[in-house]
Structure formats: C-alpha cells, structure tokens
Amino acid sequence: MSDILDMTLASLAAALKEKKISVAEVAGACLDRMEATEPRLRAMLHVDREGALAQARAMDAKGPEAEKPLWGVPVTVKDALVTRGMPSTAASKILEGFQSMYDAYAVQRLREAGAVILGKNNMDEFAMGSTTENSAYQTTHNPWNLGRVPGGSSGGSACSVAAGQCFASLGSDTGGSIRQPASFCGCVGIKPTYGRVSRYGLIAYGSSLDQIGPMARSVEDCARVLSVIAGHDGRDSTCSPDPVPCYEAGLAQASLKGRRIGMPREYFGEGLSDGVRKAIDGVAACARQEGAELVELSLPHSEAAIATYYIVAMAEASSNLARFDGVRYGHRTADPKDLQELYTLSRKEGFGDEVKRRILLGTYVLSSGYYDAYYRKAAQVRRLIRDELRQALAGVDCLLAPVSPVAAWPIGQHAQDPLQLFLMDAYTCPVNLAGLPSLAMPAALDGDGMPVGFQLIGREFGEADLFQMGAAFERALPGIGSPSL
Numbered sequence: 001m002s003d004i005l006d007m008t009l010a011s012l013a014a015a016l017k018e019k020k021i022s023v024a025e026v027a028g029a030c031l032d033r034m035e036a037t038e039p040r041l042r043a044m045l046h047v048d049r050e051g052a053l054a055q056a057r058a059m060d061a062k063g064p065e066a067e068k069p070l071w072g073v074p075v076t077v078k079d080a081l082v083t084r085g086m087p088s089t090a091a092s093k094i095l096e097g098f099q100s101m102y103d104a105y106a107v108q109r110l111r112e113a114g115a116v117i118l119g120k121n122n123m124d125e126f127a128m129g130s131t132t133e134n135s136a137y138q139t140t141h142n143p144w145n146l147g148r149v150p151g152g153s154s155g156g157s158a159c160s161v162a163a164g165q166c167f168a169s170l171g172s173d174t175g176g177s178i179r180q181p182a183s184f185c186g187c188v189g190i191k192p193t194y195g196r197v198s199r200y201g202l203i204a205y206g207s208s209l210d211q212i213g214p215m216a217r218s219v220e221d222c223a224r225v226l227s228v229i230a231g232h233d234g235r236d237s238t239c240s241p242d243p244v245p246c247y248e249a250g251l252a253q254a255s256l257k258g259r260r261i262g263m264p265r266e267y268f269g270e271g272l273s274d275g276v277r278k279a280i281d282g283v284a285a286c287a288r289q290e291g292a293e294l295v296e297l298s299l300p301h302s303e304a305a306i307a308t309y310y311i312v313a314m315a316e317a318s319s320n321l322a323r324f325d326g327v328r329y330g331h332r333t334a335d336p337k338d339l340q341e342l343y344t345l346s347r348k349e350g351f352g353d354e355v356k357r358r359i360l361l362g363t364y365v366l367s368s369g370y371y372d373a374y375y376r377k378a379a380q381v382r383r384l385i386r387d388e389l390r391q392a393l394a395g396v397d398c399l400l401a402p403v404s405p406v407a408a409w410p411i412g413q414h415a416q417d418p419l420q421l422f423l424m425d426a427y428t429c430p431v432n433l434a435g436l437p438s439l440a441m442p443a444a445l446d447g448d449g450m451p452v453g454f455q456l457i458g459r460e461f462g463e464a465d466l467f468q469m470g471a472a473f474e475r476a477l478p479g480i481g482s483p484s485l
C-alpha cells in the first residue's frame with residue numbers, strides 16, 4: 001500500500017486538517033487502489049470516481065473545516081443503504097438501476113461530517129447470506145486469499161476496508177453481517193445496540209434485528225465513525241434518544257486491568273474449529289496477562305439461537321419484501337397478461353433463489369395454523385435468550401467469544417447447502433436477538449494465513465466500554481498486518 005493508504009483514519013483526518021495532504025490526493029489514492037484491485041476483488045457495485053474527485057477538489061478549494069470529524073476521509077457504503085446520486089440495489093436484480101431520492105440517515109451523517117463517499121459495496125442480496133456469493137451481480141473475493149469468501153453479508157465493505165480501498169465502510173448486521181466479514185477479512189467492525197443508529201434508509205431485512213454499524217482498520221477508527229452515525233432520528237421510531245458519548249475519548253489510556261470477562265461455555269463446544277479455538281485461547285491468555293479476570297459461565301439457551309433467529313428473520317423478511325411488487329419501483333416484468341401476473345413474474349424474475357426461499361419460509365411460519373407453533377414460539381424463545389444474555393452481562397464487563405466457528409472457506413464450498421451456512425451464525429445471531437452491541441476485531445492468523453476474529457459482547461448501550469476494552473486488546477495483541485495484494 002502507498003503511504004497514504006497505510007495511515008489510520010484518525011491520523012489521516014489530522015493530516016488533512018493540517019493541509020499536509022489534500023482531499024483530492026487522498027481520494028485519488030483510494031480510487032487508484034480500487035482500479036488496481038477491483039478486477040481481482042470485486043468489492044464494489046458502483047464507484048463514483050468523477051463525483052468523488054469533484055467533491056474532493058471543491059473541499060480543497062474551500063479549505064479544512066476543523067469541526068468535521070471525517071473531513072476529507074474516503075469511505076464506502078454497503079449497497080443496502082440508500083444514497084442520493086448513486087444506485088442502491090441491495091445487490092438484487094429487482095432494484096437494478098434504482099436511484100434513491102434521499103440519503104439514509106447514517107449516510108447523511110457521514111456527509112455532514114465531511115466524508116467523501118466513493119461508492120457502494122457488494123453484499124449478499126438483501127443481506128441474506130454469509131459469503132457475498134448471493135449477490136445478483138458478482139462474487140467478492142477475500143483479499144487475504146482470492147480463492148476464499150470474504151464473509152457476508154457485508155463482504156464488500158469488509159473487503160474494501162481490508163484492501164485499502166477506503167478508510168471505513170458502513171455495513172449492516174442482522175445476524176452477524178458486520179462481525180463475520182470483519183473477522184474473515186481481518187478488520188474491526190461493531191454491531192451497535194439496537195436503536196443506537198437510525199435504520200432510516202436501510203433497505204430492510206429483519207427490522208427487529210437490523211443495525212447499521214461501521215467497519216474500519218482499527219478500534220479508534222470504528223469509534224470515530226460510530227460517534228458520527230449514532231444518535232436520535234425521528235424517522236426511525238426504534239431509534240434511541242439517549243445522548244451519544246464521544247467513543248474515541250480515553251482510548252489511548254484504556255486498559256484491561258480489573259475487567260471481568262465472561263467466557264460462555266456453549267461458544268467453545270463442538271463445532272468450533274481448532275484454528276479458531278487456538279486464536280481465541282491466545283486472546284484469553286492476553287486478557288489474563290493484562291490483568292483481566294476470566295469468568296467461565298453458561299448460556300444454556302444458546303443452542304436454540306439459530307432456529308429462533310431464522311424464524312424471526314425470515315418472517316420479518318417476508319413482510320418487508322412484500323413491497324417489491326413491480327408497481328412502485330424496481331423491476332417490472334415486460335409483458336404481463338393481468339395484474340396477478342405482473343406481481344408474480346416481476347418477483348420471480350427479480351429475486352434470487354435464497355431470497356425466494358426465505359420469503360416462502362417466512363410466509364409459512366406466519367400463516368394461520370403455523371403461527372403459534374413457529375413464530376409465536378420463536379418470539380418466546382427470543383425473550384429467554386435475551387434475558388439470559390443480559391443476566392450474564394450483569395456480572396461481567398463483557399463476553400469474549402469467537403465470531404465464526406471457522407475461518408473464511410473456499411468460494412463455492414457451501415453454495416449448495418444453505419442449512420450448513422445457517423449453522424455458521426451460532427455465535428453472532430444471539431446478539432441480534434438480544435439487541436446488544438458487539439465489537440469484532442482480529443485475534444490472529446490461522447495456520448493457513450487467514451484472519452480469525454473475536455467478539456466482545458457488551459451491555460445495552462455499552463459501546464463506549466467495548467471500545468475501551470477493544471483498544472486495550474488491540475495494543476496488547478501482536479496484530480495481523482494487512483493482506484499483500
């Protein structure tokens with residue numbers, strides 16, 4: 001990477017403000033990096049080269065605005081967040097060519113903070129998946145090994161960040177989609193507390209689970225971007241009015257001394273690969289060395305999390321995706337013979353297989369006669385999982401857990417077996433069911449040279465505390481470096 005691209009977001013922002021480098025220079029470096037790496041990585045669905053450079057030149061002409069925390073910083077955005085002046089498709093054919101008339105709240109906040117948005121990241125269609133292979137447009141490759149998946153659904157965002165195409169990206173996490181790709185690509189990502197970031201303008205998957213969050217190359221960088229995008233927005237009724245702390249404050253002095261860190265037994269059982277276990281053991285040893293106390297605890301309802309998550313997520317998806325009907329926006333079939341056919345053919349042609357599968361299952365679990373057996377039961381079990389996690393967190397500062405039971409696997413490996421993929425979400429989806437925040441960051445490289453991440457699960461609205469612990473871990477762990485591309 002060139003010198004500019006080696007900088008952290010925080011040091012870049014400082015250099016831009018001191019006019020040591022220009023906004024146009026920085027944007028140009030990222031765009032050149034994209035041009036050089038995109039033929040291999042395919043992390044971007046849309047690159048706004050001209051728009052970004054024009055904005056950068058205008059900013060240089062006007063001069064730095066000291067109060068803007070992301071002034072001149074190049075970022076990318078997952079295609080599930082709508083952006084004015086660029087296409088927003090959620091990687092689906094049904095939204096091909098769709099241009100939103102407004103910005104998602106989080107995107108608007110990025111712009112207000114002075115960020116330069118370079119383009120839109122590839123993802124699994126409507127955020128359904130764990131590999132980015134479900135995109136209707138292209139498969140993204142892992143920058144550490146081009147033959148492997150980058151994770152998903154925010155795989156394009158993670159890949160962009162890890163490959164130095166941008167300094168941060170926005171992703172969304174319904175059952176792990178920020179944390180798992182961050183872990184697979186060796187970057188840092190946080191799924192905030194439900195309600196911390198407005199979902200206004202996020203193309204919905206499972207509305208009671210979805211949260212937008214930042215992905216970046218360091219804990220501090222993530223903290224800065226979350227400080228920008230969090231906060232109250234009246235257009236999302238589930239968005240919290242609680243004030244947003246400055247998440248960056250005190251990170252340089254953060255320590256693990258005296259921290260109580262819980263390790264849930266169920267997250268280290270059967271199914272966890274040796275490579276991941278070894279990496280997390282290393283994190284636990286580091287915590288002890290830094291003066292933290294490790295507390296083994298049990299979360300017996302964890303085994304029900306995957307089943308519960310997929311019932312709730314698919315039920316909500318079937319309802320959310322009903323709006324794509326070929327009438328208001330998106331793909332419309334060419335020559336329908338009547339209204340019924342307009343709906344059915346538009347949806348048949350527009351949605352991919354995984355999306356169709358989930359709409360069918362979601363409709364089934366909500367249908368009369370099955371609602372009580374599936375949806376109502378899942379809602380009840382969800383409450384048990386949530387209460388159990390909250391109770392565990394009352395006695396410790398955070399939970400330490402793996403993100404995924406395995407590191408990034410070869411492209412195509414699970415493509416024919418969606419159920420096998422669902423099992424990979426065992427450690428991430430309980431957090432969404434409970435609405436809690438969780439910070440994912442690199443632990444180590446495994447024997448194959450692939451990144452392995454760990455997560456710190458925190459108390460409701462405890463993001464500041466997670467960043468403190470994350471920053472202390474980041475300093476104490478050896479680090480994994482960056483992929484050579």
Ligand code: GLN
Pocket residue numbers: 127128129130152153172173174175176177178205313425
């Ligand atoms: N892999 C999970 C799913 O397919 C999580 C996706 C997400 O968080 N958006 O639903």
